[in-house]
Amino acid sequence: MSKAAELAALIGSQTAQGNKNFVINGAMNVAQRSASVTGLGDGDEGYVTLDRIRHTAAASAGRFTSAQTAISDLPGFLNCLHLDCTTADTSIASSELLVLEHRMEGQNLQQLKKGTSSAERITVSFYMKTNKAFTFMCALNDYDNNRINTQQFTTTTDWTRHSITFVGDTTGALGDDSGNSLSVEFYLHAGATYTGGTYSANTWQSRQASDNMRAVGIGSFYDSTDNDIKLTGLQVEIGDVATAFEHEEISTTLLKCQRYYFRWTADSTYDSAISGFCLNSTQAFGVYNMPVRMRNSPTMGVGGNWNIFTNGEQAATGFSLNRSQHDTVMTYMTASSGMTAGSGCLMRTNNDDDAYFEFIAEL
Amino acid sequence: MIITNAKYHKDVLTDNQNSVVNCTINGKVYSVPMVVGNTEYDEIQKQVAAGTLTIADAD
Numbered sequence: 001m002s003k004a005a006e007l008a009a010l011i012g013s014q015t016a017q018g019n020k021n022f023v024i025n026g027a028m029n030v031a032q033r034s035a036s037v038t039g040l041g042d043g044d045e046g047y048v049t050l051d052r053i054r055h056t057a058a059a060s061a062g063r064f065t066s067a068q069t070a071i072s073d074l075p076g077f078l079n080c081l082h083l084d085c086t087t088a089d090t091s092i093a094s095s096e097l098l099v100l101e102h103r104m105e106g107q108n109l110q111q112l113k114k115g116t117s118s119a120e121r122i123t124v125s126f127y128m129k130t131n132k133a134f135t136f137m138c139a140l141n142d143y144d145n146n147r148i149n150t151q152q153f154t155t156t157t158d159w160t161r162h163s164i165t166f167v168g169d170t171t172g173a174l175g176d177d178s179g180n181s182l183s184v185e186f187y188l189h190a191g192a193t194y195t196g197g198t199y200s201a202n203t204w205q206s207r208q209a210s211d212n213m214r215a216v217g218i219g220s221f222y223d224s225t226d227n228d229i230k231l232t233g234l235q236v237e238i239g240d241v242a243t244a245f246e247h248e249e250i251s252t253t254l255l256k257c258q259r260y261y262f263r264w265t266a267d268s269t270y271d272s273a274i275s276g277f278c279l280n281s282t283q284a285f286g287v288y289n290m291p292v293r294m295r296n297s298p299t300m301g302v303g304g305n306w307n308i309f310t311n312g313e314q315a316a317t318g319f320s321l322n323r324s325q326h327d328t329v330m331t332y333m334t335a336s337s338g339m340t341a342g343s344g345c346l347m348r349t350n351n352d353d354d355a356y357f358e359f360i361a362e363l
Numbered sequence: 364m365i366i367t368n369a370k371y372h373k374d375v376l377t378d379n380q381n382s383v384v385n386c387t388i389n390g391k392v393y394s395v396p397m398v399v400g401n402t403e404y405d406e407i408q409k410q411v412a413a414g415t416l417t418i419a420d421a422d
Binding site: 301320322 | 389394398404
């Protein structure tokens, strides 16, 4: 094949294009919530440290720390997700489970042509390093159609790039919307509910019919407190080869993450965050504009000490949403007294450099 | 998701209708907009439908 033909084929394969990676924060560089959370285990479900990486821990006595950890032994990468087992559990009940996943919106996946006769192959690649060899399961989970495809992989004590190609699925189109359509999952510990079936590698199956094959044959991250898992360079792309990991500027990754989660944190003890006005002596409203349009109208959480800075400072007795839109929220604040109707105000941290608010529109 | 202490909040500026559910989720306080597709609100609706969660009226 001539060089021109090779180039044309490469472009046509879509592997030469930017934005080839469906994963956001695959280099594990953004951790808006926290750099480390300890004591995770049974019942902890959701996003705790690295943005876009969801944890599900169920039913086990095992406990672990999830952290964004700096690395210097994998050229090109500076951070990883690091799971450290802190309480072992070697008596595995049927409903026990530990899964990492990255969920993706259906409207971003239409080029997979899933559910058509020309469905694309999908390659998942990632770097993983563990304290000993483990067999774990990597899965693509189609939430729209309750279908799943699983493939085992075996880790080593060195950074190893794993490349796992999944056949295209001609059944079950993904929704063209902002909902959770497809996720890439790593099963790290599971009981018989998830391991009791028959493993059929790289085969799309109905979850409703055979949900117990999701984690067949895997080892257990909880089998010793010596256990560590490090993960970075996660990439999901079209095609049957893993191309070079697509690095991007931190500002680009951060904005992509903020479509799903945005956290404002004080830099000093008295930082102003939201401007607004006083409705009467005890109620005030403010507006906050998001740095990027969020996936949905976000939920708000608030932490720390706040005051309402208007005709003097009034300690905030309440701070919640009043109304939420994709790109703007109106907040509602209360004080016990002392505000003047029609006056402007600022929501300001009250001698608290750890105060924060967060907006959540996760999948 | 463990959801407790759920209570409606009314938007007194716009239409005086319930706009938000203030609640505790897994031990932390959140304001959840009443919008389908918001993950927390979808879960609140599931738990209300299942009879395991009751939302108190707004003040």
